Amino acid sequence: MKEYTYSVARVRAKETALLTRQDIDQLLSADGYTAALRLVRDRGYRAQDNEGADDAIAAAEKELWEFITEIADKDTIRILRLPVDYHNVKAAVKSVFSGMDGHDLLLDNGTVDKDVIYSCVKRREYYDMENPTLERVCEEAMTLILRTQDGQACDIYIDNAMLSAVEDAARESGDMFLKRYADLLCDTANLKAAYRCAASGRGEAFIENALYPGGTLNIKELIAVSRDGINALCEYVAKTRYGAMADSMKTGAAALEKKCADEIMRLMDEAKFDSFTSAPIIAYYYAKRTEIDAVRLILSGKLNRLDDNMIRERVPRTYV
Numbered sequence: 001m002k003e004y005t006y007s008v009a010r011v012r013a014k015e016t017a018l019l020t021r022q023d024i025d026q027l028l029s030a031d032g033y034t035a036a037l038r039l040v041r042d043r044g045y046r047a048q049d050n051e052g053a054d055d056a057i058a059a060a061e062k063e064l065w066e067f068i069t070e071i072a073d074k075d076t077i078r079i080l081r082l083p084v085d086y087h088n089v090k091a092a093v094k095s096v097f098s099g100m101d102g103h104d105l106l107l108d109n110g111t112v113d114k115d116v117i118y119s120c121v122k123r124r125e126y127y128d129m130e131n132p133t134l135e136r137v138c139e140e141a142m143t144l145i146l147r148t149q150d151g152q153a154c155d156i157y158i159d160n161a162m163l164s165a166v167e168d169a170a171r172e173s174g175d176m177f178l179k180r181y182a183d184l185l186c187d188t189a190n191l192k193a194a195y196r197c198a199a200s201g202r203g204e205a206f207i208e209n210a211l212y213p214g215g216t217l218n219i220k221e222l223i224a225v226s227r228d229g230i231n232a233l234c235e236y237v238a239k240t241r242y243g244a245m246a247d248s249m250k251t252g253a254a255a256l257e258k259k260c261a262d263e264i265m266r267l268m269d270e271a272k273f274d275s276f277t278s279a280p281i282i283a284y285y286y287a288k289r290t291e292i293d294a295v296r297l298i299l300s301g302k303l304n305r306l307d308d309n310m311i312r313e314r315v316p317r318t319y320v
Contacts, residue, residue: 007071008275011284014067019043019291028312033302040295053299057292064288065109075173076278079166080285084110085134086162092121093141094151137161160212163189167214177271177279184267186215188260191242194226195249195256198233254314261316265290290316
């Protein structure tokens, strides 16, 4: 049995520094970008005093990964790193296909170095990754986009490969919380994909390809109702465990995206009371990741002088 007592104690100490809802509200109410950036720096988002928002956020991300790597077991770290790998595959494949330099789109902290992924895709020689699954995904994604010239089809293939990798890793870990987390990622991804298909009037063959055959939802039923449009999809979703998302679907894609993020945060709320599994570690990572994304969104909105209410509608619910 894995021992989490020390790791959970470290997480509890870190949680006290997370931004609260009141902190987020103060950021939203700040009089412009400069005032918001000053508040963010006061709450620990700083690299050097003369650096801007991007540097402060990058420093926060680096600190988060260093902390998680220090306290988490290999199964938990793998679950958190896998989405980074598949983001990098997507960025590399589409950059190479378009003939553009996509290095700036790549992220650190995957299970495979981002430069190795980019180099392999560019050379179309994949063995240097030393990861048979990722090698296969890169090769098939590159073949798909070259054959079809369809970036959306390539995105769907890579996104579904990521969900499969996360689901497999959760199952192999034997950790029930990781399994619940993976199921929720699959379910929310499928709900968003079903919404996009229903909103754009896609046919059954396209929808079947777009949805991932995993998670807890009945995929055959979801495909069938998505084919019949938004109203049919909303009626179906209203009867599932995700019934609260039906109203969000009626509002639009941005509302659904936020609701899906909130649903994951609800799972993390449960995790904070568990001191004997990986749950609090995953919860802290997700809480800090959500906080960083919220800070980035608010600062970007302030910089571009967007309406405060427009920014507020897109800010995800925080953990604290």
